[in-house]
Amino acid sequence: MSAEPQVIVIGAGPVGQSAALLLARWGVQVLVLDQRPGRGSGGSKSICQQRDVLDIWAAAGAGQVAEEGLAWTTARTYYRDRELLSWTFEREGPLPPCVNISQTRTEQILDAAIAAQPLVEVRWEHEVTDLTQDDSGVTVHCGQRRLRAPYVLVCAGARAQAIRAALGVTFTGETYDDQFLICDIKADLPGWENERRFYFDPVWNPGRQVLIHPCPGGTYRIDWQIAPDFIPSDADIARKIRQVIGDRPYELLWHSTYRFHARLASRMRVGRVLLAGDCAHLVAPFGARGLNSGVPDAENAAWKLAFVLNGWAGAGLLESYHVERHAAAVENLEVTGATMRFLVPRTVEERMRRRAVLEGGRVDEVDSGRFAEPFWYVGSPLTTPEPSRPFAGRPPKGAVCPPSPGVILPDLAVPGGRLRDITRDGFLVLLGDMCDSSLFVQVLGKVITAPLAVRGLAEIDGTGSLAERLGAGPDEAWLIRPDSHIAAILPHAGPESVAAAVGRALGGFPDI
Known part of the structure; x- marks a missing residue:
């Protein structure tokens, strides 16, 4: 160096x-x-x-x-030998929902x-x-x-x-008592290549869970919940794998045990x-x-x-x-x-509730893990709130959160790439058709030293459809942070209101 x-x-x-x-x-x-x-x-x-x-x-x-990465699409959840529910990711843009x-x-x-x-x-x-x-x-x-x-x-x-x-x-x-055994295997499992499978109380792991994830190259991750004091031998591991995949050839690539924290x-x-x-x-x-x-x-x-x-x-x-x-x-x-209170209930009440949910097929209450989402900085002191654009709350599992101040900008396809490709070099101001870009550039350039670009929404895609896809009004200015989160959505926007929002997003707010 x-x-x-x-x-x-x-x-x-x-x-x-x-x-x-x-x-x-x-x-x-x-x-x-x-x-x-x-x-x-x-x-x-x-x-x-x-x-x-x-x-x-x-x-x-x-x-x-x-x-x-392998872009799996469907998450299936089973109780014993019965499928309870399945869900798929909402496709937002060019990148897969997950790999x-x-x-x-x-x-x-x-x-x-x-x-x-x-x-x-x-x-x-x-x-x-x-x-x-x-x-x-x-x-x-x-x-x-x-x-x-x-x-x-x-x-x-x-x-x-x-x-x-x-x-x-x-x-x-805290540390959870129950252990989990994970194995990476290579096997041919037709129909499993693009699905995550979660089993509650299967016959081959009674009273506990098993999770199976497909991975690239015909490999799979299998994750068993096991007893706190169980030390699996090679024979135990082989038996458990056979119980999941049947009498198929497989190669064990790696295994380990761990506890959750x-x-x-x-x-x-x-x-x-x-x-x-x-x-x-x-x-x-x-x-x-x-x-x-x-x-x-x-x-x-x-x-x-x-x-x-x-x-x-x-x-x-x-x-x-x-x-x-x-x-x-x-x-x-x-x-x-x-999720852990549902997966590993610790009290009689939690165990009774889980059993009632699973046996009653109350799919809206089944919790096998809500998949990772970006955190929405709705309450951040860097975010300028807008009453006409309230945060809609956590969306349904697998769905995309509607745009509002604090939420991450949707990663939409635009000519030449993705919308977020133009958000990573500093602050970005996106303007509706009724806003004068040159005036914003002139005023903001005098008061902001941080990297900042001003772009008209119609300029980005050349059709005007981007504003429609975002739900952006013709007189609105959207301020996007360098991490693609929306710092402000300003109706009837002028350069001065945008400058104030940039100042706030740079830490220019009291009591912090």
Whole structure:
């Protein structure tokens, strides 16, 4: 690395890799530290990657994840041998709603993108033992070695106890007693190639659950809930696989056991240090809300750190990282907590309710995991509310949330690519037909130093249909953040109201 790092990222897993690439995209010099001797291999680990995370990786130069992943379409849920319900994702734009791909392969793709990025250096065998900070930066202690940068982003995973302790951050929560056995197998399973299957109380795992996910290359992930004290032998594993797939040839690629955790850091920002991913929050994996929340952490942190480092916003913008992403983690814990109470009931009342729901076929109450969604910054201090555009609340499972302030911009196809392709280089103002683009450019250019573009909606697609698809009025201005979230929708908009909304979205609001 020819220059001193502006940000040190601790942890070279997918969240740390994503953060490094996104920071470099803003021209920030990044040093990534990891305590391991090098990149490990083996095991699919986190496999379900949601559409909006694929979008972030595409912006970071890792669009190959979406290209290689298996885009499953249907989720089926069974009770014993009876199908209770199925649902499909709502298709929003060019990217698939989600893909399955092993975390090992995702890390390889991100590593290749990092290798092509001169602003990022990765150093292995650097275990961080302490952090100290002052008014000008952070000193990272790696044994006897000392490294320094203006800011640090910690993506060191769940076992980052020493770092959290150094920052005075608690990590309270609980660990579930039941174990889960996961296996990666390669097999020919006709009809299962594009479906996620969830079984409550099947005859081959009575009283517990089994989850089956298709993956690329004819591979499958099978996940069994097992007893807390059960230690599966090779013969146990073979028997369990046979019970699921029958008398078919298969190859066992990897297996492991684990327990679920539900924990949340007390703070995700401490001075010049930000926490992201599993070191800040742990949730049960049903609904794939782990990595799919860690990567948005990385994106949120990256653009805010870059704006502060480049002098486009004050340091107060960094506190909004904690406000927004801590709220996202709280929601994920609430959603996954409800799922776990249904999957692993702990009280007589919870067990009776689950049995009544399953045996009565009350499909609206069956909870096998609400799939990951982007968090909507409706209550964020960066968002300008608009009474005529209220947040519609959580949409039906698999559906897309209608646009409103705080919600992520729909990823629609437009000539030459996707709508979000033009949102990643700064703030974007989208204007209806009745708005004078040249006037907005003239006024905003005098008061905003941060990167900002002004585009007419009709100009983008040349037909006027984009405004209709978004539901945008002819006199409205939509302000889009660098992470594609809608910061404001302003009816009867003028340049002054847009400038005020940009100022708010840059952290220019009181009491933060």
